[in-house]
Amino acid sequence: MSLALDATAQDLLFREAQTANTFTDEPVTDEQIQAVYDLVKYAPTAFNGSPLRITLVRSEEARRRLVTHAMGANGPKTLTAPLTVILSADLDFHEQLPRLFPAMPTVKDAFFSELAAREASGTQNATLQAGYFIVGIRAAGLAAGPMTGYDFTGIDKEFFGDGKQKSFLVINIGKPGAEAFHPRSPRLEFTEAATTV
């Protein structure tokens, strides 16, 4: 079964791409991250709500504050990456809906007047966007090191004091360094992951 996507792109994004655990010193620029964003921003979210927010942790001081919330080896790994980003869901994403989803101006008030609804939808859709973003990092020729081993409640207090952002993923980004990759672990077979009804 052949795909429409060419083999080189398949390898770049999926087949040969792997989570990087070490990085070279080569800087990752704002322009590179903007190019990633400007590619993946088109991928779908509910009502085009686009709740993902990206915090680029650039200053030494911010990086040191971030790693106080890391678990295990994630702290040292983060300190050696040329760029680390915090991904969060904007719990006030609904404020942008009249502009982002002009086809249905009622959506903002009909579905998202309650914070709990914004938190559920915002987190779900920002997480979908995180999937697109990881693919986009690879599309830029960079390696990603996504980490869920952080105290995200701590990160929210540290960086988003107003309670309007709910962080859920930290990603190291850069060119892979020495011994960056662990051996590829097995994946589930299609017949284990898929069922027909």
Next chain:
Amino acid sequence: MSLALDATAQDLLFREAQTANTFTDEPVTDEQIQAVYDLVKYAPTAFNGSPLRITLVRSEEARRRLVTHAMGANGPKTLTAPLTVILSADLDFHEQLPRLFPAMPTVKDAFFSELAAREASGTQNATLQAGYFIVGIRAAGLAAGPMTGYDFTGIDKEFFGDGKQKSFLVINIGKPGAEAFHPRSPRLEFTEAATTV
């Protein structure tokens, strides 16, 4: 800023791809979905846990049961798609961890003995995988119509009676039909979605 990914692939996956609202009659085969899966299965999840499960809704009877849980226009849309899939998180994904993450055989018991931990991590990582899967559908030259407007608690009872699956997204898949696409809505600018600290 140029990306490593070639422009044709950028267009196929992101820049020209759009959510489809109508489809042709052309069937979507199991082989096509397997090709999508076998591409995107390599993208990262926490501890390689790979909690996403895909239910292909093929029989007329299953399709009719599914749409009883649809909101608004999603029911009629689903009935005209050549294939609809339910994406869910397997809450027992941890049972596979000793095989999927052999580097750390203790992970299963250390982190996932509690159902609440499996539900949080399983849902988050299955949602990341849903993002990869939507990209993969486009990589196969197909259009996706992802829908969150379903009663997922109802779907879980209807299709996953044992309580071991938590559904969160339904996706129509096929070749786009007549007037399949709405006009592209605006996206947030990079400076609106990204901040530097």
